[in-house]
Amino acid sequence: MQVLPNITIEHYLGLSAVLFCLGLFGMMFRKNAIIIFMCVELMLNAVNLALVAFSKIHGDTDGQIFVFFIMVVAAAEVAVGLAILMMLYRNMHTTDTDQLNSLKG
Amino acid sequence: MLTEYAFWLLSFIAVFSGIAVIISKNPVYSVLYLIMTFFSIAGHYFLMNAQFLAAVHIIVYAGAIMVLFLYVIMMLNLNNIETEKRHNIIKLLAVSAAGLLLLVLSGAVQKADEIAVSGKVGAAGMVENLGIALYRNYLLPFELASVLFLAAMVGAVYLSKKNLNETQSA
Numbered sequence: 499m500q501v502l503p504n505i506t507i508e509h510y511l512g513l514s515a516v517l518f519c520l521g522l523f524g525m526m527f528r529k530n531a532i533i534i535f536m537c538v539e540l541m542l543n544a545v546n547l548a549l550v551a552f553s554k555i556h557g558d559t560d561g562q563i564f565v566f567f568i569m570v571v572a573a574a575e576v577a578v579g580l581a582i583l584m585m586l587y588r589n590m591h592t593t594d595t596d597q598l599n600s601l602k603g
Numbered sequence: 604m605l606t607e608y609a610f611w612l613l614s615f616i617a618v619f620s621g622i623a624v625i626i627s628k629n630p631v632y633s634v635l636y637l638i639m640t641f642f643s644i645a646g647h648y649f650l651m652n653a654q655f656l657a658a659v660h661i662i663v664y665a666g667a668i669m670v671l672f673l674y675v676i677m678m679l680n681l682n683n684i685e686t687e688k689r690h691n692i693i694k695l696l697a698v699s700a701a702g703l704l705l706l707v708l709s710g711a712v713q714k715a716d717e718i719a720v721s722g723k724v725g726a727a728g729m730v731e732n733l734g735i736a737l738y739r740n741y742l743l744p745f746e747l748a749s750v751l752f753l754a755a756m757v758g759a760v761y762l763s764k765k766n767l768n769e770t771q772s773a
Contacts, residue, residue: 523701574755
C-alpha cells in the first residue's frame, strides 16, 4: 500500500522555492552582514537543488556541471566577500549593515 | 518507499535548519545550522543519484566555506548576542516580499508536469560521466574558473592586507 505519494519534480522545485524564499527573507530581515552572506549561500543552494533535480529527470550531466560552476563562483564570492567584511570591521568596528551606509569615510 | 520517507525527512531538516539560520541570535549557531542544511541538501543529492556532487558539496561547503565563516566570526569576535532590532515596518516588508515571491514560485511550480524523480535510474551523476562532460564539452569554462579563482585569491589577499590605508597614503 502506498502511503506517501511518489516524489515528482514538483516536490523538489517546491523545496527549492521554499529554501530560496527563506534566504531572501533572511537577507532582508537580518542586519549582521555575515548572516546576510549565509543567506546568499542558502539561496545559491536552493538553485543548485533545482538544477540537480532537472538533471535527474532529463538523465544528462549538464545540470550537474552547472552546479559545479555555481559552487566555484560561490567559493570565490565568499573569499572576496569575507575579506571585504574583515576590512570593513577593521576600519568601522561593526558589521551592522545599518551603520555601513557611506561609501567613503 | 524508503526514498519517499528520506525525502520528507531531509526536506524537513533543511527547512527547519534554514529557519534556524535566520532566527538564531548567535552567528556561530547560524553557521552550525547552515552546515546542517548543507548536509541535508547533500542527502538530497544522494537520493537523486548524484553521488559525486554530494561528496563535492560536503567537501566544499561544510569543509571549506563554512570553516571560513566560522574563522572570520571568531577572529572578529562577533559571537556576541545581537541586541539591536529591525524596525517593525522593515520586518513586515521582508515577510510580505518573501511571502509574495513564494506565492509566485509555488504558482509556477503547480504547472509543472508530474515527472517522477525517484523512479528513474540514471548514471548521470557518476564520476566517469561527469568527468567526460567536464573535460570534453566544458573545458573552456573549466579553465576560466581557474582564472576566476586566481583573481579571487589575489583580491582576497589584497583586501585583507593589514595596512591598506598606510600604503595608499604613502
